[in-house]
Amino acid sequence: xxxxxxxxxxxxxxxxxxxxxxxxxxxxxxxxxxxxxxxxxxxxxxxxxxxxxxxxxxxxxxxxxx
Numbered sequence: 001x002x003x004x005x006x007x008x009x010x011x012x013x014x015x016x017x018x019x020x021x022x023x024x025x026x027x028x029x030x031x032x033x034x035x036x037x038x039x040x041x042x043x044x045x046x047x048x049x050x051x052x053x054x055x056x057x058x059x060x061x062x063x064x065x066x
Contacts, residue, residue, distance in 0.1 A: 003024060003025070003043065003047075004043070004046065004047035004050055004051075005047075006024045007020065007024060007040075007043055007044050007047045008044075008047050008048070008051055010024065011044060011047075011048075017029075017036075017037065017040045017041075018036065020040055021036040021037070021039065021040045022036075025039050025040065025043065027039055
């Protein structure tokens with residue numbers, strides 16, 4: 001969860017994906033550009049999903065609003 005919160009904060013601040021990949025995900029985008037970009041995108045997508053609706057699953061409720 002901490003990683004997702006950090007990704008959401010970085011996204012809200014408009015941080016560069018390369019910096020986020022390096023600092024938050026621990027992947028060097030200079031050495032592994034494809035892996036770094038893919039990890040950033042997929043993790044951010046999950047973080048946004050959790051922030052928007054996935055939290056309901058954590059607390060045991062329905063995953064979609066009525």
